[in-house]
Amino acid sequence: DGGITQSPKYLFRKEGQNVTLSCEQNLNHDAMYWYRQDPGQGLRLIYYSQIVNDFQKGDIAEGYSVSREKKESFPLTVTSAQKNPTAFYLCASRTAGLAGAEQFFGPGTRLTVL
């Protein structure tokens, strides 16, 4: 463990509120990812970033936004436009290039909409 941290571990949100999930890594990894995990659906990619100041939409980007102002940080904002945000959110990172196959995951944030 260690290397990638996510906060908070648990997050409760009222409908209509935006919330931001933190992801920080000290592994000097270039690429970072956000996944959403729902029961029985595996991990689905929300956004990813290969370098600072650049990011791309994944399969389920609607209702989410990200930024990548620093190499170590890749925060995810869940906006009020996300209709069903209750889920377990995982951040991951990996090094660049062909040698950087393995993605390392953070401990996750469980978001619940009240």
Place this chain on the structure above:
Amino acid sequence: GENVEQHPSTLSVQEGDSAVIKCTYSDSASNYFPWYKQELGKRPQLIIDIRSNVGEKKDQRIAVTLNKTAKHFSLHITETQPEDSAVYFCAASILRTGANNLFFGTGTRLTVIP
């Protein structure tokens, strides 16, 4: 895009027996196939991976086989132990200079009965 299917969704075995989980993929360009283990409430962790230039890889009680022609790969766990109980995810990716996004299966919940 890539589509990864995983079976079975649940699997129960007696301690000491073997467990096999199977995945298929759709994109013949995929060349990297990792397996992740996720214990309840924890982050996914890589347990074994295989690249398309080999057909089988072993690590103690765990092995992965790959059939590129049929586009399927399998995880084999021998002499199962209660601590093997977890959700297992397969994934596929095209390793290259770039995003190397992982496409995940929907997971298999393995229960090892003591």
